[in-house]
Structure formats: structure tokens, C-alpha cells
Amino acid sequence: GAVVSQHPSRVICKSGTSVKIECRSLDFQATTMFWYRQFPKQSLMLMATSNEGSKATYEQGVEKDKFLINHASLTLSTLTVTSAHPEDSSFYICSARKRGGVNEQFFGPGTRLTVL
Amino acid sequence: KQEVTQIPAALSVPEGENLVLNCSFTDSAIYNLQWFRQDPGKGLTSLLLIQSSQREQTSGRLNASLDKSSGRSTLYIAASQPGDSATYLCALYTGANSKLTFGKGITLSVRP
Numbered sequence: 001g002a003v004v005s006q007h008p009s010r011v012i013c014k015s016g017t018s019v020k021i022e023c024r025s026l027d028f029q030a031t032t033m034f035w036y037r038q039f040p041k042q043s044l045m046l047m048a049t050s051n052e053g054s055k056a057t058y059e060q061g062v063e064k065d066k067f068l069i070n071h072a073s074l075t076l077s078t079l080t081v082t083s084a085h086p087e088d089s090s091f092y093i094c095s096a097r098k099r100g101g102v103n104e105q106f107f108g109p110g111t112r113l114t115v116l
Numbered sequence: 117k118q119e120v121t122q123i124p125a126a127l128s129v130p131e132g133e134n135l136v137l138n139c140s141f142t143d144s145a146i147y148n149l150q151w152f153r154q155d156p157g158k159g160l161t162s163l164l165l166i167q168s169s170q171r172e173q174t175s176g177r178l179n180a181s182l183d184k185s186s187g188r189s190t191l192y193i194a195a196s197q198p199g200d201s202a203t204y205l206c207a208l209y210t211g212a213n214s215k216l217t218f219g220k221g222i223t224l225s226v227r228p
Contacts, residue, residue: 107160
């Protein structure tokens with residue numbers, strides 16, 4: 001158990017458009033989901049923490065109006081990159097923490113975003 | 117502020133060798149420690165989770181140990197195989213609801 005999926009796995013879009021990435025916990029309920037960004041050959045950078053039914057908490061330096069996060073259910077969180085620009089091109093990874101479980105995160109397979 | 121260090125950044129070994137990947141952290145007050153594997157262009161796969169009350173965990177050819185007093189964790193890989201080639205990340209939680217603090221990872225290459 002503890003499988004997390006992301007959709008899409010890859011997306012290419014034009015500059016100025018918005019892109020939505022979905023993160024789903026397939027076999028467990030997740031009260032908390034996390035969104036990370038990873039640049040080539042670097043470690044993961046936490047962008048925001050989302051709790052089901054409440055507003056996301058963003059890390060310092062992350063624009064909340066640009067990276068919209070919605071955690072509407074215990075199995076789904078979405079990240080929308082608004083008005084994407086080439087510098088937003090990156091690998092986005094989500095993770096989820098089980099409801100009532102120990103503090104352990106389960107990661108999705110990531111989404112490669114390329115903004116032309 | 118908790119800092120997690122993994123040295124060296126890259127490691128190349130011949131197939132069959134037993135190896136140890138090191139992880140050090142600055143604050144011994146940790147909650148859980150987790151080792152992950154990441155293949156190029158992929159997400160993270162959890163390998164082992166060590167809770168603060170535990171000293172080690174084993175899964176197959178992998179063994180992870182935790183020594184909070186010295187601020188160290190090691191991931192032991194027995195009889196390494198080319199399929200073990202990947203980046204190995206050490207990460208820890210400082211509390212029951214805390215975020216993960218990651219090391220920068222060790223990129224392992226196992227030569228056939």
C-alpha cells in the first residue's frame with residue numbers, strides 16, 4: 001500500500017498558459033500533501049504544504065498566486081502553475097502523508113513541465 | 117537549523133562490492149529518518165524508514181542504521197548490482213508533523 005500517482009507525467013505548454021498537475025493517494029487517505037520542485041542534479045525543494053480543507057502553507061520565496069494549490073479531498077491535491085514562463089520549467093514531485101500514521105511521506109513519480 | 121550532509125556526492129564501485137553510504141545531521145533531536153532512491157527523471161522510492169526509537173532497519177540487501185548521538189545514519193548495500201545505480205537521498209523529520217529535510221544525495225554507479 002501507500003501508492004501516490006501524478007498526472008500528467010510530462011507536459012509541454014506555451015508561455016503564458018496555465019498548467020494543472022494532479023497528485024492522488026491511491027490506496028490511503030492523506031491529510032497532508034506536499035509539493036516539491038527539483039532542478040537538474042539538485043535535491044528536492046519544498047514549495048508548499050497542503051492540508052485537506054484548508055489553505056496551503058507556502059515556503060519562503062514561493063509565490064502563492066503563481067503556484068495555486070488545492071487540496072479538496074483526502075486523496076487529491078492539485079498544483080496549478082499560472083501564466084507559466086520558461087523559468088518555471090522543472091520537475092515537480094508531490095508526496096502524501098497518511099491520515100493518522102507516523103510521520104512518513106510517500107512520493108509520486110513526478111511531472112516534467114516544459115514551458116516553451 | 118537542521119542540516120543534512122551526504123558525502124561523497126558521487127561514488128563508483130565494481131559490481132559485487134559491499135558499500136556504505138553515509139548521512140550526517142547536525143541536530144540529534146530527530147523524529148524519523150528515511151532513505152530514498154531516485155532514478156533519473158523519476159520520483160522518489162522509499163527504501164527504509166527508521167523511527168527515532170530504532171537503531172536499524174533491514175530490507176533485502178539493504179540495511180540502514182541510525183546513531184542519533186553521533187548524528188549519523190548509514191545505508192549498507194550488500195553485493196551491489198548494476199541495477200542499484202541511482203541517487204540515494206537521506207532525509208529526516210524533526211517532529212511528528214514536521215517537514216522533511218533532505219541531504220543532497222549520493223549518486224551511485226555500479227560498474228558491471
